Amino acid sequence: MTTGMENGINSVIPETAQPLRLPTRQRWHKLRTMTVILATQVALLALLLGFWEHMTASDKQAAFMFGSPSAILGFLGQMARDGSLWRDTYVTGLETLLGFVIGNFFGTLIGLLLWYSRFVSRVVEPFVIALGSIPIIALAPIIIIWFGTGLISKVAMSTLSVVIVALVTSYKGAIGVDADQINLMRTLGASKFQIFRKLVVPASLTDIFAGLKLTVGFALIGAIVGEFMSSSEGLGHAIFKAGSLYIIPKVFAALVATIALALLLTFVVGRIERLLMPWRRIQ
Amino acid sequence: MMGKANGVGVASTGPMAGTSMVPAVPLVVDHVAKSYEVDGKIVPVIGDLSLSLNKGEIVSIVGPSGCGKTTLLNTLCGLLARDSGHIRWYGQEIEGQPQNVGYMLQKDLLLPWRTALNNVMLGLEIRGVAASEAVDRSRAMLDQLGLHGFADHYPSTLSGGMRQRVALARTLVNEPGVLLLDEPFASLDFQNKLLIENDTAKLVREGGRSLLLITHDIEEAVSLADRVIVLSKRPTRVKAVYDIELGVERTDMMATRDSPDFSKYVRRIWADLDVVLQ
Numbered sequence: 001m002t003t004g005m006e007n008g009i010n011s012v013i014p015e016t017a018q019p020l021r022l023p024t025r026q027r028w029h030k031l032r033t034m035t036v037i038l039a040t041q042v043a044l045l046a047l048l049l050g051f052w053e054h055m056t057a058s059d060k061q062a063a064f065m066f067g068s069p070s071a072i073l074g075f076l077g078q079m080a081r082d083g084s085l086w087r088d089t090y091v092t093g094l095e096t097l098l099g100f101v102i103g104n105f106f107g108t109l110i111g112l113l114l115w116y117s118r119f120v121s122r123v124v125e126p127f128v129i130a131l132g133s134i135p136i137i138a139l140a141p142i143i144i145i146w147f148g149t150g151l152i153s154k155v156a157m158s159t160l161s162v163v164i165v166a167l168v169t170s171y172k173g174a175i176g177v178d179a180d181q182i183n184l185m186r187t188l189g190a191s192k193f194q195i196f197r198k199l200v201v202p203a204s205l206t207d208i209f210a211g212l213k214l215t216v217g218f219a220l221i222g223a224i225v226g227e228f229m230s231s232s233e234g235l236g237h238a239i240f241k242a243g244s245l246y247i248i249p250k251v252f253a254a255l256v257a258t259i260a261l262a263l264l265l266t267f268v269v270g271r272i273e274r275l276l277m278p279w280r281r282i283q
Numbered sequence: 284m285m286g287k288a289n290g291v292g293v294a295s296t297g298p299m300a301g302t303s304m305v306p307a308v309p310l311v312v313d314h315v316a317k318s319y320e321v322d323g324k325i326v327p328v329i330g331d332l333s334l335s336l337n338k339g340e341i342v343s344i345v346g347p348s349g350c351g352k353t354t355l356l357n358t359l360c361g362l363l364a365r366d367s368g369h370i371r372w373y374g375q376e377i378e379g380q381p382q383n384v385g386y387m388l389q390k391d392l393l394l395p396w397r398t399a400l401n402n403v404m405l406g407l408e409i410r411g412v413a414a415s416e417a418v419d420r421s422r423a424m425l426d427q428l429g430l431h432g433f434a435d436h437y438p439s440t441l442s443g444g445m446r447q448r449v450a451l452a453r454t455l456v457n458e459p460g461v462l463l464l465d466e467p468f469a470s471l472d473f474q475n476k477l478l479i480e481n482d483t484a485k486l487v488r489e490g491g492r493s494l495l496l497i498t499h500d501i502e503e504a505v506s507l508a509d510r511v512i513v514l515s516k517r518p519t520r521v522k523a524v525y526d527i528e529l530g531v532e533r534t535d536m537m538a539t540r541d542s543p544d545f546s547k548y549v550r551r552i553w554a555d556l557d558v559v560l561q
Contacts, residue, residue, distance in 0.1 A: 178392070180388060180390060180392055181392050181394075183357070183360070183362050183386075184386065184388075184392050185405075185409070186360075186362065186380055187360050187362070187380055187384065187385075187386040188405060188406040188409050188410075188457070189380065189382065189406070189409055189410055190409045194409055198394075198405070198408075198409070199394070202394070202396045203394075205396070277396065279395050279396050279397075279437040279438075279439065280395075
């Protein structure tokens with residue numbers, strides 16, 4: 001017993017020096033599990049599409065009402081060839097991206113700054129809740145009157161869909177910081193600004209990114225609802241137009257492009273998260 | 284009632300005993316009281332507490348569960364306002380946080396987005412020490428605590444014992460005159476605990492620092508400290524004070540536990556705590 005204590009300080013290292021890397025066999029196992037999951041997902045999708053195709057192949061009325069995977073694919077090809085697919089996706093993508101960035105920037109900034117003053121945050125709380133409970137579509141007529149029918153009104157719709165969510169998630173992250181950690185910073189002599197910059201902001205990153213992922217969808221909804229109200233291009237416009245002409249497969253084709261856009265944006269946010277929070281990769 | 288438990292540790296703080304110009308005592312707590320308001324009722328936590336911590340001295344505070352030890356620590360650090368009494372750091376009463384005081388809890392409170400090295404540097408960074416100097420000092424501190432080669436690891440990849448060592452390094456790198464530790468090793472297993480206690484004792488005594496250690500572990504209190512202060516139940520007062528003389532090297536936690544008087548102190552403190560099955 002005593003012998004282990006003798007060499008004091010340096011004896012800690014050997015037993016704990018294991019870097020956290022999985023052994024090959026475990027890694028192989030993990031890879032295999034992921035492959036199985038992916039294969040199941042692909043099979044499920046194929047099954048669904050096959051069923052859809054089968055049910056609509058012989059039934060003209062069903063094909064009209066529900067479209068069919070082959071028809072959707074046909075429209076996607078046609079839209080890609082005439083360029084409308086790329087232009088509509090680009091327009092909606094730009095509106096969504098601008099709304100997403102502007103809304104999250106201001107929402108997060110305000111949410112984090114509210115940490116500074118409990119008084120101010122309590123004063124604004126009911127207003128934030130009230131604003132957050134307004135359905136965005138109810139604002140659309142006013143926004144079109146104020147900002148016209150062009151790009152800006154869609155960006156405004158998208159921004160408004162995002163900003164309150166971003167504000168609330170970042171504020172929750174900021175006030176959720178461990179009180180002991182704040183006390184530690186204070187005993188180290190940190191000023192309020194130093195506590196904010198070195199502790200509160202990085203500690204809120206997890207919540208901020210959760211908000212970012214959530215608001216990708218909201219930004220897209222804002223842009224598409226804006227396009228529904230009045231527009232001459234964009235995926236929302238394509239969906240609306242095809243829908244009013246009863247061209248169901250074309251609605252689905254535009255929907256596929258919308259989903260692809262949402263997945264792309266979510267993927268990019270995930271990449272940025274990994275880049276900005278390297279310490280979470282290692283766990 | 285012991286009243287003021289001032290400078291009883293004559294044996295261990297010899298050089299100061301005879302001089303008339305006594306340098307300012309690092310910490311004097313003078314009749315401090317603190318209560319909380321719970322549902323409109325005043326609940327006294329600290330009744331009337333006086334104690335002092337001399338230069339180079341290690342003092343342990345033990346007390347029954349829920350006796351307000353953590354409240355005491357936060358009051359000392361200026362994180363909580365006291366109701367009455369005086370707290371003097373180096374002879375002066377101050378507003379806010381005392382300078383030159385290190386603070387460490389059971390939770391390591393490492394920032395997960397900072398590497399071990401950057402966590403240690405936190406205090407130096409806050410005080411505006413030049414980056415290159417901060418890096419050098421922090422690296423040296425990690426090396427001293429046996430964490431050479433782990434400077435660039437994130438806390439999530441370190442074991443509990445290593446994380447607590449990083450926290451200790453973060454406290455010591457600021458070269459505090461006084462350390463306030465609140466159950467810092469309570470979550471560690473016995474072996475890691477003994478090792479880090481050894482290092483703590485060594486670094487504190489070699490640096491001539493003072494240490495106030497709040498703990499519920501009587502053996503830890505006796506093996507580390509020159510003096511053990513036993514607190515009463517709430518409202519907290521000083522119940523008893525023991526000068527610990529074990530006659531062995533005080534930086535070896537196994538030797539102190541082996542010394543014949545060790546269990547005598549432990550038994551008496553245990554009796555003082557008046558622990559009853561609830």
